[in-house]
Amino acid sequence: MNAHATKKKIVLAYSGGLDTSVAIKWLQDLGWEVVTLVVDVGANTDLAAIQDKAVQLGVPRAYAVDAREHFAERFIAPALKADALYEGVYPLASALSRPLIAELLVAVAHREGATAVAHGCTGKGNDQVRFDVAVAALDPSLTVVAPVREWAFTRDQEIEYAQTHGIAVPVTAAAPYSVDVNLWGRSVEGGVLEDPMNPVPDDAWSWTADPDENPVSASVTVGFLHGVPVALNGEALPLPALLATLNERAGRAGVGRLDSIENRLVGIKSREVYEAPAAVTLLTAHQALEQLVLTRDLARLKSSLAGEYARLAYEGLWYTPSREALDAFMTEANQPVTGDVTLALAHGRVTVVGRQADKSLYRTDLATYGSGDAFDHKSAEGFVALFGLGLRTRARVRPIEPVELEALGVQVTSVQHA
Numbered sequence: 213m214n215a216h217a218t219k220k221k222i223v224l225a226y227s228g229g230l231d232t233s234v235a236i237k238w239l240q241d242l243g244w245e246v247v248t249l250v251v252d253v254g255a256n257t258d259l260a261a262i263q264d265k266a267v268q269l270g271v272p273r274a275y276a277v278d279a280r281e282h283f284a285e286r287f288i289a290p291a292l293k294a295d296a297l298y299e300g301v302y303p304l305a306s307a308l309s310r311p312l313i314a315e316l317l318v319a320v321a322h323r324e325g326a327t328a329v330a331h332g333c334t335g336k337g338n339d340q341v342r343f344d345v346a347v348a349a350l351d352p353s354l355t356v357v358a359p360v361r362e363w364a365f366t367r368d369q370e371i372e373y374a375q376t377h378g379i380a381v382p383v384t385a386a387a388p389y390s391v392d393v394n395l396w397g398r399s400v401e402g403g404v405l406e407d408p409m410n411p412v413p414d415d416a417w418s419w420t421a422d423p424d425e426n427p428v429s430a431s432v433t434v435g436f437l438h439g440v441p442v443a444l445n446g447e448a449l450p451l452p453a454l455l456a457t458l459n460e461r462a463g464r465a466g467v468g469r470l471d472s473i474e475n476r477l478v479g480i481k482s483r484e485v486y487e488a489p490a491a492v493t494l495l496t497a498h499q500a501l502e503q504l505v506l507t508r509d510l511a512r513l514k515s516s517l518a519g520e521y522a523r524l525a526y527e528g529l530w531y532t533p534s535r536e537a538l539d540a541f542m543t544e545a546n547q548p549v550t551g552d553v554t555l556a557l558a559h560g561r562v563t564v565v566g567r568q569a570d571k572s573l574y575r576t577d578l579a580t581y582g583s584g585d586a587f588d589h590k591s592a593e594g595f596v597a598l599f600g601l602g603l604r605t606r607a608r609v610r611p612i613e614p615v616e617l618e619a620l621g622v623q624v625t626s627v628q629h630a
């Protein structure tokens with residue numbers, strides 16, 4: 213066999229940036245035949261330009277996939293149906309895209325007959341875990357190589373390596389932040405954000421208007437079908453277009469700025485800044501509709517699982533029986549979540565101003581304090597008596613000390629009757 217035929221092949225997730233460009237050459241130096249893959253998940257990526265760049269760096273084939281619809285339908289919609297927020301804050305934009313990119317890396321590897329895949333993650337983040345674990349779940353025979361995690365370059369060494377290998381290094385000083393973008397949000401970390409006491413500088417925001425500087429207010433009505441948004445202000449839209457439109461509209465109102473300290477899977481606390489105008493708006497709207505259609509018991513059960521769902525997504529445990537089983541539950545729970553929610557977007561806030569659903573469990577005749585009251589007041593008496601029964605027993609056996617009026621400085625005025 214000649215050397216060419218035995219050359220081992222690897223598929224690299226390629227962004228066109230410095231790290232993954234250097235990774236192409238670094239892998240080639242190690243003897244790999246490198247094929248690249250760039251994925252559009254809604255970052256307005258110029259796929260053709262990135263493919264060209266890869267070809268100029270000597271790859272025999274550069275793949276590009278527009279995965280916006282797949283991402284929206286198979287990753288974002290399930291997370292929204294679950295009301296998933298990691299640590300109650302982060303809608304999981306970056307976390308949701310990794311299993312999708314991993315899935316495509318595996319698909320290209322199969323098509324190319326490659327034995328390995330590669331990504332440009334460092335050893336300190338969550339993303340390496342998500343890629344590695346997702347690839348393992350999809351095809352355990354594939355090797356995962358993480359050049360940036362393995363090479364021991366300092367920043368200067370990396371730039372020197374790039375220059376000697378004919379890789380264009382951006383002339384601007386090192387980018388001030390590490391940014392990752394898709395339809396569900398924009399993640400920003402590093403630079404001056406690393407000091408948790410530093411306020412987020414204006415240049416870290418790019419999707420959202422400053423909520424205090426005359427943002428453009430808007431009113432939107434989101435139409436849902438079984439928990440998935442399908443219309444904006446009465447106009448039916450495919451999910452990717454709906455998300456892009458809402459990112460713009462809510463962003464102009466200053467909605468969706470998030471700034472928190474997050475617990476990474478690898479044991480590090482990190483300062484994370486996100487812009488997620490559509491995600492914040494849709495999660496608010498979705499929950500408002502759920503309030504109308506879910507029974508009290510299901511609402512409680514479902515919200516107890518939302519955090520678990522978010523944790524699985526965050527920790528890269530997407531291709532697991534746990535996530536699949538939760539998805540089945542969330543899909544069932546979302547059956548009645550069809551209807552409309554109207555929201556006011558203003559000064560960085562989302563306010564629900566109205567909601568309606570065909571399967572609404574809200575009954576005016578039960579809720580009203582006006583005429584037409586259908587509620588059985590008589591049975592309330594019996595219900596309350598039984599509801600408090602255990603406490604009557606407890607009061608007899610182990611009474612609660614009453615508050616001392618004297619200790620509170622009680623004053624008494626008596627009325628003299630004539």
Ligand code: ARG
Nearest residue numbers: 306307338390391392399484
């Ligand atoms: N902390 C977030 C997460 O773990 C954001 C990661 C962003 N990735 C990046 N390469 N900047 O999902």
